[in-house]
Amino acid sequence: GESVGLHLPTLSVQEGDNSIINCAYSNSASDYFIWYKQESGKGPQFIIDIRSNMDKRQGQRVTVLLNKTVKHLSLQIAATQPGDSAVYFCADLSGGYNKLIFGAGTRLAVHP
Amino acid sequence: DAGVIQSPRHEVTEMGQEVTLRCKPISGHNSLFWYRQTMMRGLELLIYFNNNVPIDDSGMPEDRFSAKMPNASFSTLKIQPSEPRDSAVYFCASSLDTRGYTFGSGTRLTVV
Numbered sequence: 001g002e003s004v005g006l007h008l009p010t011l012s013v014q015e016g017d018n019s020i021i022n023c024a025y026s027n028s029a030s031d032y033f034i035w036y037k038q039e040s041g042k043g044p045q046f047i048i049d050i051r052s053n054m055d056k057r058q059g060q061r062v063t064v065l066l067n068k069t070v071k072h073l074s075l076q077i078a079a080t081q082p083g084d085s086a087v088y089f090c091a092d093l094s095g096g097y098n099k100l101i102f103g104a105g106t107r108l109a110v111h112p
Numbered sequence: 113d114a115g116v117i118q119s120p121r122h123e124v125t126e127m128g129q130e131v132t133l134r135c136k137p138i139s140g141h142n143s144l145f146w147y148r149q150t151m152m153r154g155l156e157l158l159i160y161f162n163n164n165v166p167i168d169d170s171g172m173p174e175d176r177f178s179a180k181m182p183n184a185s186f187s188t189l190k191i192q193p194s195e196p197r198d199s200a201v202y203f204c205a206s207s208l209d210t211r212g213y214t215f216g217s218g219t220r221l222t223v224v
Contacts, residue, residue: 032210043116043203043215044155089155091213098143098210099168102155 010107019077023090030092116216124222130192137206147203194223
């Protein structure tokens with residue numbers, strides 16, 4: 001029979017533009033969130049994290065925004081570069097202890 | 113630190129054979145996680161150890177899967193007997209409590 005793969009939403013941007021990748025979480029008790037970048041053939045790579053006592057955190061070219069009211073997380077990448085092309089995952093500490101649960105991911109495609 | 117080290121990088125085996133995947137976490141980390149990634153289901157948490165003790169194995173799909181952590185620097189994930197539907201990329205990750213979640217490069221398993 002035909003197999004159906006996980007359909008990842010894709011964000012296509014022009015090189016130099018800003019990118020915004022969104023993520024919704026379901027557990028209102030989650031208090032720690034991480035964004036990961038996964039390039040083809042590699043493991044997820046840590047980008048930036050944020051704890052629930054903050055609503056914004058900035059890194060180098062990246063900003064994470066947390067809206068606990070609507071349980072929404074976003075990753076903003078400034079001046080997107082071809083090397084930013086990858087699948088981006090949000091993950092949260094959910095289910096107790098320090099067990100990290102991942103979302104489905106978003107594919108970012110950067111065009112020159 | 114060399115990061116989380118997984119071996120082998122690639123494994124091709126015949127259905128019914130035993131497969132053992134290996135992981136060396138980052139020195140000093142006290143938590144270790146095994147994840148499976150497939151197109152169908154994305155990144156799934158299989159099992160999680162804290163201080164070498166299995167805390168949550170609710171993600172282990174069947175009794176054919178088992179994981180051990182005999183000491184703080186080594187863990188194995190074993191599949192016996194293996195089946196074609198076990199084909200996936202298996203990732204190991206480690207952390208120190210809720211900090212420093214780091215993934216290995218993964219083992220791509222193909223069961224034919």
